[in-house]
Amino acid sequence: MSGSSYTIACPKCQTVNTVRGKAMTLALTCSSCKTYFGVGKWSKDLTTFGTSYEPVLPIGAKGKIDGKVYEVMGLVVKKEQKYKYDWREYIIFNPFEGYAFLSEYNGHWNMVWPVDDVPPLAMSASDFVDEGFHFRLFQKYKAKVIYAVGEFFFDVVHITETTFNREFIAPPLLFALEKSDDSVLWCKGEYMTPSEVASAFQIPVSKLPSKTGMGYTQPMMGKIKNGAVVSFSILVFIFLLIAQMFFSGSAEEKVVYQGNFFQADLKDQKFFKTSSFTLEGGSKSLEVVVVAPLLNDWFFAEFSLIDETTGTETIFTKDVEYYQGYEDGESWSEGSTKGEAFLSQIPAGKYHINIYPEFSTSSHEFSLTVKRDVAAWSNFWLTLLMLSVFPIGYFIRRNWMEKKRWSESDYSPYEY
């Protein structure tokens, strides 16, 4: 705070302290002997602390948060009275916005500011909804100030010791209640990343405490929202289905060759050769369908699809088996008299197929049908699976992180 100097003498060592908060400052620590004392006549207590702490945000440092410049006025280190963990609260001030807090625990930061309007249910319920966010009670505690430095707009030591606290979270947001016999203070807060804090105060992020564990208001995986993941997933799945329907509907499935082959025609040759057929368009799929009239028998053949221009052969095999019977009062069947071979990415051109069959004792003929541009549904199912990886992974990770977050609460909705 600028302007003419405003000083107060320490009641213990008489050191004259310059007070940046001027008349607003109601308590401060002496810059020389570090004694905490109240300003004016409301308190004669002097408090000294048995510990010390070097603020990572120096007293007097200025930082820009949400476009507003805040000045660091003081720091208190508080200790929870049941589980004995401690955290730090920096009191920051903007002449137009008033005071607020930057709290830090295990390297996780929250910007917290006083609010007048709180949801009515917040006073009594363990959960409530505010502006679409579902807040749940995370902790109740009493705390004690174990260290303070700087200036304060209230008697932070006395108030901390006499208030009972409740905190509700809806990450990245929180509501905090400090309640005593004669006062109620509601604050709202929001998680800040160490990078955001460092950037606001223009200090290297390496100067800030390292993050450990999970912050109780730390948002999941950045700024991803559950509803957005669900909505976007549905949109993508619908788009995928429409695309598949389009490709299936527009697939030509044009029969480019159809022929019947008989073992008797083979004579001295080892193979059949189809007549030439032309494949049009660019690179497309080809389906070769083999049908053999079998009963408790098999048929096998090796095929060579030959590009008559380049001489390139695409070699594949197909076997067809069909068995049926009657056993223990029930009829059964296995296999099929029909088999399909799918060839991917066959370029346009003039082709024929050489067929090297192996007939069994009772199978002596087969038919061959070649179709151009056949849609593959398996790609659709695989794509659906791949697209599901992200939302499924997100919700698994979210659930895991939520359980981890709430493992530090006495009011966890999860069982461990």
Add this chain to the structure above:
Amino acid sequence: MNLDDLKGLKYYIGYAAAVMGFFIYSHMVGWKWFNPTHTEKEHNNGTHHVGGGRSYMYHK
């Protein structure tokens, strides 16, 4: 969904776009990703086999 939601989903959107692009490309060129029909190519410099003598057989 608003713009902030979409920003939060930027990696998912990028991933979905890549997968969908791959899916559409595969359909356009007739590429079945997991094809039970095993094939092998052989190049014969403008000529091709007309007889047997195949040195390998493929079974599904």
